[in-house]
Amino acid sequence: MAGKFKIAAWVTVGVLTGALATLQLQAMARNAVSPLPLEELQQFAAVYGLIKADYFEPVEGKKLVHDAISGMVNSLDPHSEYLDQKSFKEFRESTSGKFVGVGIEITAEDGLVKVVSPIEGSPAAHAGIQAGDLITRIDDTPVKGLPLNQAVKLMRGKPGTKVTLTILRKSENRTFNVTVTREEIHVQSVRGKMVAPGSAWVRITQFQSDTLPDFTRKIEDFYKQDPKLKGIVLDLRNDPGGLLESAVGVASVFLPRDVVIVSTRGQIPEANVSYRNTPSDYSRTPGDNPLEGLPAGVKTVRLVVLVNGGSASASEIVTGALKDYKRAVVMGTQTFGKGSVQTVLPLGPDTALKLTTARYYTPNGESIQAKGITPNYFVDPLPTGDPYAALRMREVDYKNQIGTGVEASDSSSVKEALRKQEEARRLLEAEIEKDPNKFPKLPEYGSKEDWQMEQALNYLEGKPVVTAKMVADAQEKNAKPPAPTSSAGPVQKPAPAPRPAKPDSK
Structure with a gap:
């Protein structure tokens, strides 16, 4: 990272509840600055003065300015934010783990x-x-x-x-x-275990500063337990994101050297960057390569990435890269769809401005903003489906999200989709409140009851994978009058193990 920026701090990606997508760039004075709107600033000063003078009780001036800045920034999009002293401290804690x-x-x-x-x-x-x-x-x-x-x-x-x-x-x-x-x-962001002979499960809860070295140690441990490891399940479900450099490093573990992992595009030159599988783009220490010494088999071992609507930003960067290069099969449900990058610009020792400065793109040049990544295999968290699907917020549900750059965030089709989602959410919330015991609890990730992981293991072992559509078709079929003969439930045969694609010549 140090090779890309003169000032290297943190580079993070995530959603509102985690470490938000942040790209620490050099704060540079611009030669050309847009002229200040003097008339509007005079109006702001007049409003400030009237509130201080005429409001029914005294109001602290510092609070008025803080709230004015927050309102100005928050109106831009869901992820731009003014970080006061407390918020800035919490933000730094979230990225450090x-x-x-x-x-x-x-x-x-x-x-x-x-x-x-x-x-x-x-x-x-x-x-x-x-x-x-x-x-x-x-x-x-x-x-x-x-x-x-x-x-x-x-x-x-x-x-x-x-x-x-x-x-x-x-x-x-x-x-x-x-x-x-x-x-x-x-906080340990990486945990994992051998879940079947020849198959390992590794979960990343958030991409932190030490996620990559912890992840590589876990991979090395798997190969020590089974030198002939046949498959890995990389679990990114409900991973809100984290440090971009950690995400680049995790994807690089499985991909050929020097391929593009992700690129960003924005208005300022510093925001137009491609991140590759090279130590300078994922190592926090110049000259150090955390990927050195990994078993050669990790580049070809069968790989399944588990995702859901809570997999966001850094998780989507890893998933998008592995999917675009056909290095892994993606399984689960549609991801969150946060494809923007924020720049954290310090305003002083204790405050900062977190501002959306770019969209990011997968190696194939696709923006996942407000769309997310579509799995190769749609598998719900339970064999019967996902009873809580309507409750899950995704990027597209935010009214002021920035859009894909192709379709505006306030287009009629987006508005109609939001209306239907909100209606479904309202009905489900009412049903849960009426009879909460009617709805099953979701299994713990990595447990024997974890249906999505069971299907991932089926894929790794060459067994049939039961997808959401097939379950729905089977339920529809069972609801009809029985036919004279019956057949086995629908299954889907796994595709051959994907191989790493050649690096993009671009």
């Missing part, structure tokens, strides 16, 4: 906070908190109905401070308190 807290991965369940797993070596793990535990109170605050992000904020704090968690452990039918001392936590 480090924060101060108790060290648990959580999700929401029945209005409570469920522990997915304690992070190894964390205060929570030392305190005996287990996967499956439900948190009912955080200090004196009941968790029931509390938004998940608020629960996270309550558990975070300064190092050395204590927080008391009330735990409901259903397996033991008891409730008890645990007092945990907060520490700096390092």
Whole structure:
């Protein structure tokens, strides 16, 4: 990265809930600056003065300016943002994978906070908190109905401070308190295991600064366990993104040297860049190559990428590159569709402007903005489908998203699609509220009940893959009067293992 920019900081990609797509460029003074709209600025000053003088109670001037800047930036698109001191600090934490807290991965369940797993070596793990535990109170605050992000904020704090968690452990039918001392936590973004003879599963939860070295170590570990590894499932489901250089590096693990992984195009010259499978584009340390020493077989091993509507930005960069070069089969559901890049421009030591400066393009020159990546095999999270599909927000659902560059974000077809999606979402929310027990819980990723991973393994092992369309056809067929004879349920034979495409001559 250092070879591309004089000032190299972070290069991140993601969605609103994760590390957002960010490209740290050099802040350069422009020779040609658009003239300031003096009349409008005078009007702004007049409004500011009237509020300060005539509002029914005093208003802090700093707050008025902050809100004015935020409104100006937020109106542009969903991902441009003014980062105040607190937001800038949280942003830097999200890209580093480090924060101060108790060290648990959580999700929401029945209005409570469920522990997915304690992070190894964390205060929570030392305190005996287990996967499956439900948190009912955080200090004196009941968790029931509390938004998940608020629960996270309550558990975070300064190092050395204590927080008391009330735990409901259903397996033991008891409730008890645990007092945990907060520490700096390092989030492991890569985990994986051998899931079948000759087949491995590796999951990336977010592309962080240490994701690439962790990922390569995991790949090396797989080959130590089975030198004749036949297939890998790369799980990017619900991965909101992260550091672009990490995404370039992960894709490069499986692709030929020097091929284009992703390119960006924008108004300023610095935003027009191609990122390739070369150490200078994915290594954080000049002269270092984290991919050195990887087994040669990783370039040809059968590969399946699992994605869904929560796979965004950096995840889509990896998926798009592996799909365009026909190096992997993509399985799951349509991805999020965030194909824009933001530049973080520091305004001072503690504040910054995050501004959309470019769209990014897959190696074939395709923009996935507001479209996402279409899987080779559509496979829902359950054999019966995806009962929560209508609830999932995607880039196209944001009214002020920037569009593809071909079709405007406010075109009639986009508006009609949004209207139908919103109606479906409203109906499903009403149905869930009426009878929440009617809807099944989705399986944990990587578990034996994980239907999408089961189909990925079927592909790797040369077995039939059951796709969403085939399930729907079978259900429709079963709903009709029985025919005189019957046949086996529909399946789809896997295609031959894809081979790496030759580098694009462009």
